Amino acid sequence: MARFDKLEFNTPQKPDVDPEEIKRDDLDENYWINKATDNRRAGLYENALKYYSRALEKNRLLVEGWVGQIQMLVFLDELPEAELWGRKALELFPSNGELLSGRAQAFCRIGNIEQAYENCDGAFQQTGQSAYRWIVRGEIMTCTRQEKESYCFDKAQEADHDWLVPLEIAIIYLYYRNANKALQRARQAVQLSSESPYCWYIQGCCQLQLGIDGKARESFHHCLDLSPRHVGAGQKLIELDRNRWSPFHLFRRLFRLF
């Protein structure tokens, strides 16, 4: 009977397939590397790490992917993991300058300065030049409070004129509580790319650390104008509104006098 022809009994259901998964198989490593870079430029390091890993799924011999993973682990403050991953990557690509620099950066932040210097010197002995090697060198000098770190960072900016370079230098200065120099580099990044919300956000963070609340507020507003859903900038503005002058904050600032 025709009316019962369309009834379904125990028919196996096709599993729901993620459209992203369907697309994923067709995409090559360059797509994922570009996506990782875009997320990195937006300050979304977790996503960037994920996309670097996907790029390596396509091509395990992509050095840029390995270096990116180590850098993202460092920025995410997972330093022992970054050092371990750098060591593993160096087993595949021994004497790669970028990987040595990544491992040196992880050692520096862990506090093992001797190993950091060894790896950094090793990176400079390899062929090729890159901004990242100079950045790591500068970071080690910043960490050990030497005076010539700005020379290394200037060399990094000469090697690569991208705005991400001064921005990551500013992030390094902020990590070592040097907001003055961080602000200089953040301003350079903003001048190079005033349309990047992350540049404005980092500039605002530097101004906030220096106590220039008014300018910090403007920077965060600029960031929100460019990216209305920027979580970090929104939170900072809320904190600024809450943290008015109080004896407690004055007491805290007294500890920063020396």
Added chain:
Amino acid sequence: MQCSSCQFENMPGVSNCGRCGAVLNSSPTPIDVYPPRARKWTKPFRRYFYFFTRHRIIPANLDRGLDRMVHNRMQELYDNRIPWRTLLRMFVPGWNQFYFNRKLQGRIFLWGYLFSLPLGILFAGTGYGGLLLGAALSLHAASIIDIVIANTRDREYRLVYSLFSLILVGMLTYLPAVELVTRYATPQQFLLNSPPFQRGDVVLYNTRAYVQTLPQIGDMVIFRLPNMRVPVGRQGHANVLVQFVGQTLIGRVVAGPGQQITFQNGNLFVDGRLSPWSQAFSEQYTEAYLNIVPTDRYFIMTGLPMQIPQQVWLNNTIVKSDSIIGKVYFRTQPLWRFGYIR
């Protein structure tokens, strides 16, 4: 085949790059491309307990032509130096930890110190006060030793710098503070009931109160008595002596040098006038008694009963002026009777 690491062109079939040694072909064994990740609790734990971070300053301005031994020695000195600003910050517990971004330790030292010290001062004179003051001093010392260890590398330098810093801070802060405080506010705890004070009361007395002035009538004073032996009876041909060990007592000055004391019907009269503190001692002093206070002595009522031998009573109540240690002016314990003593 081009190496992806150094872009060197290798011969086909080669598994490793001839220049940098990088792997050229994907090996049959799978390579994990997902890095290990820290657990959720690991990152805050590492941030707070970052004890093993050591920042070593490599002396960049050393003259390379120096003798190796001198170079090593200078390196050692440079590695183990403590800047003067770090020494200065040691006077506040936790400040150096905040400066070197060790915030958890800084908070523990600072807030522990700020919690223990005022409470220790409030309960000074009691066992709890001693413990709290000891805890405050320990936290301060621990903050100094912690930062010395973080800034130095060698054991000898750690020992020397720790001792030096502790002595410096102690000499410049605690010694003058204790000297100043004990002159004007020394705590004394009552071990027995002594009206108007009870056992466990803690009072403060000023040892400098009578440097330029004399005790006034009505002052509550603390005084010390010498050891003495008093005959209380006879056994055969020998006197029976009782040893009274000198002690520290607190009492109120009721009459000064040259004044006449009279007890009548439980009332105390000084120079013929009823004393304002007569009612406080009316239970103990019931006998009629007449005396003139000698010069350079004071009649101090301590709450001792008159039933003890007369000589003992006299010695404990008619006191030489140089036996008076200080003036009792404040009660700190118990807290519900906290305040000035009138």
